Amino acid sequence: MLRIIRTETVAERRWVLCGRLAGRWVHELRSQWREFAASEPPPKRDVVDLTDVTFIDEDGEALLAQFCREGIELIAGAGVDNRDLLENLCTNERRPVRRMLGRTNEIR
Numbered sequence: 001m002l003r004i005i006r007t008e009t010v011a012e013r014r015w016v017l018c019g020r021l022a023g024r025w026v027h028e029l030r031s032q033w034r035e036f037a038a039s040e041p042p043p044k045r046d047v048v049d050l051t052d053v054t055f056i057d058e059d060g061e062a063l064l065a066q067f068c069r070e071g072i073e074l075i076a077g078a079g080v081d082n083r084d085l086l087e088n089l090c091t092n093e094r095r096p097v098r099r100m101l102g103r104t105n106e107i108r
Contacts, residue, residue, distance in 0.1 A: 001019045001025070002017060002019040002020055002021060002022075002025035002028065002029065003018040003019055004016075004017060004028070004032060005017075005018070006032075006036065010044075011044045011045065012045050012046075012047060013036075013045075013046050013047070014046075014048075015029075015033070015046075015047070015048045016049040016052070017029070017048065017052065017053050018052040018053070019052070019053065020053070020055040020056075020057075021050070021053050021055070021063075021064075022055055022057035022059070022060055023057065023059070025060075026057070026059040026060045026063050027059075030063055046071075047072070047074075047075060048064075048067060048072055048073070048075070049075045049077075050074060050075060050076050050077065051075060051076065051077030056085060061085065064085075
């Protein structure tokens with residue numbers, strides 16, 4: 001389950017996510033983002049707050065990488081896993097090594 005809370009001011013459009021960014025919820029967030037972004041004039045900055053996100057699957061990671069490419073600010077909060085993930089996605093668009101190694105082992 002993912003709860004999406006949107007707030008907007010003249011200077012900022014903020015999306016606060018709570019729960020799991022996985023499975024069909026990734027599609028839901030992407031759909032809402034596109035719909036909302038297309039219908040409103042862009043603010044000075046877009047922010048996605050992931051402080052209360054408990055799990056992110058590979059599709060969620062791909063969406064967050066896309067957000068980084070589009071210049072959207074991502075906030076991770078105090079969780080080490082999410083901070084590490086965002087740092088990797090936003091600096092070099094790669095998943096953390098532990099995820100890549102885990103997936104390689106599953107394929108063999």
